[in-house]
Amino acid sequence: MPKSNVLIVDDEPQMVKTLRVSLSVAGHNVLTAGTAAEVFPILRREEIDTVILDLGLPDRDGKEVIADVRQFSDVPIIVLSARHMEGEKISALDAGASDYINKPFSMGELLARLRVALRLRHANGRGTAYRGHGLSIDFMARRVVARDREVYLTPKEFDLVRILAEHAGQVVTRNALLAALWGTGDRDSQGLRVLVGQVRQKIEAVPGSPALILTEPGVGYRLRAESDEPAGIVG
Amino acid sequence: MPRMISLPPTLPYRQSRPLPPKPAIALAGPYLALAVAIGAATAVSAALHGLIPEQSLSMVYLPAVLVCSVLYGRSLGIAGALLSFLTFNVLFIDPRFRFSFEPVSDTLTLAVFLAVALLTGTLAGRVRDQARETAARASTMTVLFNASRALGTSSSREALADILAAEVAHVAHGEVHVFLRSGEAIGWAASATVRGSMVPGADIAALAERAWTQIGGTQPVAGATPSIDRFAIHPLGTIRRPTGLLLCERSESRTSVAEEQTISILCELGTIALERADLMEEMTRTQVLAETDRLRTALLSSISHDFRTPLSGILATVTALIDQGERFSRETAAELLADIRDQAERANRYVANLLDMIKLEAGAIKVKLEPTDVTDIISAAARRCRRRGNPRDWLRAAPTESCLVEADPVLLEQVLHNVLDNALQYSVPAAGGDGGVAISLHASLHIAEIVIADSGPGIPAPDLERVFDKFYRVSGPQGGAQGTGLGLSISRGLIEAMGGTVQARSPVRGDRGTAIHICLKRLHES
Numbered sequence: 092m093p094k095s096n097v098l099i100v101d102d103e104p105q106m107v108k109t110l111r112v113s114l115s116v117a118g119h120n121v122l123t124a125g126t127a128a129e130v131f132p133i134l135r136r137e138e139i140d141t142v143i144l145d146l147g148l149p150d151r152d153g154k155e156v157i158a159d160v161r162q163f164s165d166v167p168i169i170v171l172s173a174r175h176m177e178g179e180k181i182s183a184l185d186a187g188a189s190d191y192i193n194k195p196f197s198m199g200e201l202l203a204r205l206r207v208a209l210r211l212r213h214a215n216g217r218g219t220a221y222r223g224h225g226l227s228i229d230f231m232a233r234r235v236v237a238r239d240r241e242v243y244l245t246p247k248e249f250d251l252v253r254i255l256a257e258h259a260g261q262v263v264t265r266n267a268l269l270a271a272l273w274g275t276g277d278r279d280s281q282g283l284r285v286l287v288g289q290v291r292q293k294i295e296a297v298p299g300s301p302a303l304i305l306t307e308p309g310v311g312y313r314l315r316a317e318s319d320e321p322a323g324i325v326g
Numbered sequence: 327m328p329r330m331i332s333l334p335p336t337l338p339y340r341q342s343r344p345l346p347p348k349p350a351i352a353l354a355g356p357y358l359a360l361a362v363a364i365g366a367a368t369a370v371s372a373a374l375h376g377l378i379p380e381q382s383l384s385m386v387y388l389p390a391v392l393v394c395s396v397l398y399g400r401s402l403g404i405a406g407a408l409l410s411f412l413t414f415n416v417l418f419i420d421p422r423f424r425f426s427f428e429p430v431s432d433t434l435t436l437a438v439f440l441a442v443a444l445l446t447g448t449l450a451g452r453v454r455d456q457a458r459e460t461a462a463r464a465s466t467m468t469v470l471f472n473a474s475r476a477l478g479t480s481s482s483r484e485a486l487a488d489i490l491a492a493e494v495a496h497v498a499h500g501e502v503h504v505f506l507r508s509g510e511a512i513g514w515a516a517s518a519t520v521r522g523s524m525v526p527g528a529d530i531a532a533l534a535e536r537a538w539t540q541i542g543g544t545q546p547v548a549g550a551t552p553s554i555d556r557f558a559i560h561p562l563g564t565i566r567r568p569t570g571l572l573l574c575e576r577s578e579s580r581t582s583v584a585e586e587q588t589i590s591i592l593c594e595l596g597t598i599a600l601e602r603a604d605l606m607e608e609m610t611r612t613q614v615l616a617e618t619d620r621l622r623t624a625l626l627s628s629i630s631h632d633f634r635t636p637l638s639g640i641l642a643t644v645t646a647l648i649d650q651g652e653r654f655s656r657e658t659a660a661e662l663l664a665d666i667r668d669q670a671e672r673a674n675r676y677v678a679n680l681l682d683m684i685k686l687e688a689g690a691i692k693v694k695l696e697p698t699d700v701t702d703i704i705s706a707a708a709r710r711c712r713r714r715g716n717p718r719d720w721l722r723a724a725p726t727e728s729c730l731v732e733a734d735p736v737l738l739e740q741v742l743h744n745v746l747d748n749a750l751q752y753s754v755p756a757a758g759g760d761g762g763v764a765i766s767l768h769a770s771l772h773i774a775e776i777v778i779a780d781s782g783p784g785i786p787a788p789d790l791e792r793v794f795d796k797f798y799r800v801s802g803p804q805g806g807a808q809g810t811g812l813g814l815s816i817s818r819g820l821i822e823a824m825g826g827t828v829q830a831r832s833p834v835r836g837d838r839g840t841a842i843h844i845c846l847k848r849l850h851e852s
Contacts (some may be wrong), residue, residue: 102641103635105636105639105643105665105669106635106638106642106667108665109639109643109646109662109665111492111644112654112658112661113642113645113646113649113650116650116653116654117650117653118656147631194634194638195634195637195638195640195641195642196638196641196642196645197641197642197645197649198643198645198646198649198650199645199648200627200643200645201647202649219679257424260547
C-alpha cells in the first residue's frame, strides 16, 4: 500500500507536532494546517486521503469547514473534539464528517480510527461482506453468521446491520440510521433502540454487554472494525 | 409605575415657617380705613353742602361703602353702610345734628347703601378668596415640587428617609419620624423637626413597632392613618408590600385637612422614591449576579480549553511513546519527552494562576512592602522565562542601573514574570533587531516606571483596558497563544495591592507592539 497523505488541521502546535511524529512513524505522509483558511488550497493541490480536523479552530467553526469541504470532496474527515457536547459531534457528523474522536485521546485509538477511514476509502463502498469477531455478513445473500451459527434477521434488522457494517469501525448517527431505515429523521429513536436490542439478542455473545454493536452515547452506534487492535487507554 | 396624585382642593395657606403674630396696627387697619373713608366722604359732603340737594349728598358716601367692601369684605362693608347712613342722616339731613327717620327716602338710602355693601363685598370676597386659594395652591405646589425634586436626587434609602422626614416636618410643624422595613421588622431611618434632624427616644421606636405590628405584613389600608397618642401614623405602603412607617406629630391647633392631604401626598412621593431605590438596588444585585455568571462561564470555558489542551497534548504524546516507542528515533523520543514536560509546565502554570487569582480575590495574599531593587527583580524574572530560550536571544534591552522602589520582591517578580511571559507569547523572534521583548525603566523623583514592550501585533485601542479582565484574550486568528487570560489580571491585582498602577499601551513602534507600563513608588538611598 502506498503511503497515504494525512492532513492535520489543528491550531495547537504541540498537538500538531505529536501527531506529525506519530503518524510519520506509522507510515503516513503528514501535511498540516493551523487555520481553516489553509485547508482548502491544500485539499485542491494535494491528493489527501484523510483529514484530521480539530473542531476548535481559531478562525472558523469546524462544522462550516466540513460542509464546505463536502462541496467538492468526499475525503474522510476525522473530527477531534475537546468539547464534550454531543450536539457538536452530531452536527459535525451530519455535516459530513466520517468519524470523531474525543480529546483527550490515546494515539493508538487515533491510529486505529485512521486505519478504518483509509480502508473504507480504498474499499470505496464496494464492500460486499464483513468478517470479524466471530461475525460474518454477506451483503448480497443477506446472510448473517454469528459464532458459526446462521442467524435469521428480519429485513429491517438486516438493513441496520448492513449499514453499520458498511461503515464498520465508524460511528453512524441515530439520525442517519433513522433516515435510512424509516425514511425520516424522526425525533423518536425509541424504535431504533428496540431494533438494535433485537439484533444484539441475535448476534452478541452476551447481549447485555455488547461487543459488536457499540453504543456511542448520545450520538449513535458503531460496529467494531473487522480487525482492530486494542483501542488503548483513553476513551 | 406612574401614580396619579390629586391635589387637595384647599391648600394650607401657611408657608413652611409659622407666620409671626400680626401687629396691632394690622388688626386695627380695617376699622381705621373705615373711619378714614367715612371721614373723607363727610368732608367732601360738607364742602358740597348747599351746592347740591341734600339727598344727592348720599352719593358721596357710596364710594366709602364701596371701598370698605372691596378692601375688607362684606361685614365691614355693611358696617360702613350703616355708619355712612348714620353720619349722613345726622349731619346733613334736616333736622341736622339729630337722627331722624323719614320712612321713604331714608329707607331707600339705607337700602342702596346696604345693597352696594352686600353685592360688592360678596363679589370682592369671592375674588379675594380665589386669589388666596391660588396663592395657597401655588405654595403647596412649591412644597411638593421641592420635595419631589429632593427625593429624585438620591437613590439611597437612608438619604430618602432623611429628605422625607424633613419635608413632612416643614409642612406639619412638628416632629416626624421615618421607620423603614428591614426584613420582617422595622428599623428607625430618620427623624426631623422644623429646626433640623434629631434622634428619637426609645418610646418613639416602641410606638413605631406597635404600629407596625398592627399594619405590618398585611396590605396597608389606603388612606388609613390610625393615630396613637400624639402621632399620626402614615404607612409608607406599596402595592407589593409596606416599606415603612411615617410618624407625624399632631398639633391640634395647626394641622388642617389640607395639610393632612399634603402630608399624605408627601408620603406617597416618598414611597415611590423608596420603591424606586429598592428596585435600583435589586437591579444592581441582578447585574452583579449576571457578572458573576459571566465570570463563571468564562472560568468553565477557560478550564475546558486552557487546562485540557495541555492535558490532551500530554496524553497523546505519552500514548504515542507507549504504542510506538520502539519505532521512534532517540532524538524524536527525547523531543517528545521535552514536549510532555512543557505541556505539564503549562498545565501547572494554569493551576498556579488560577490559585493566585482565587487567593487574590479572597484577599489571602499578604503584601510585604520593602525597599526593592527593580533591576535585580527584572533579571530574576527574565531568568525564570528561560524555558523560552536564553534571555540573550529574546531580551532586546534591559535596564542596568539599580533603582529602589517600595514593593514586595516576591510578588513583583511574579508580576514581571507574568508580564514577560505574556509579552513573549505575542512577540516575534528578536533576530531582526526589532523583535523580542524590551524592558526599560524610567525613574522620576517619586515614581519608577517599568515598561515591558513586546513586538507582537498590538492591541486595538478599545481593547487596551480589557486585557486586564479575567480570562480576556486578544481575539482573532493569532494562533499559538498559550495564555490563560489570567496573567495580566493577576498582575494588576498584585501591583495595585502594592500601591502601584498598571496600564497597557499600543502600538509601540509603527503599528505593532504592546507595552505594559508598571508604576511603583520610588525610594531613595537614605
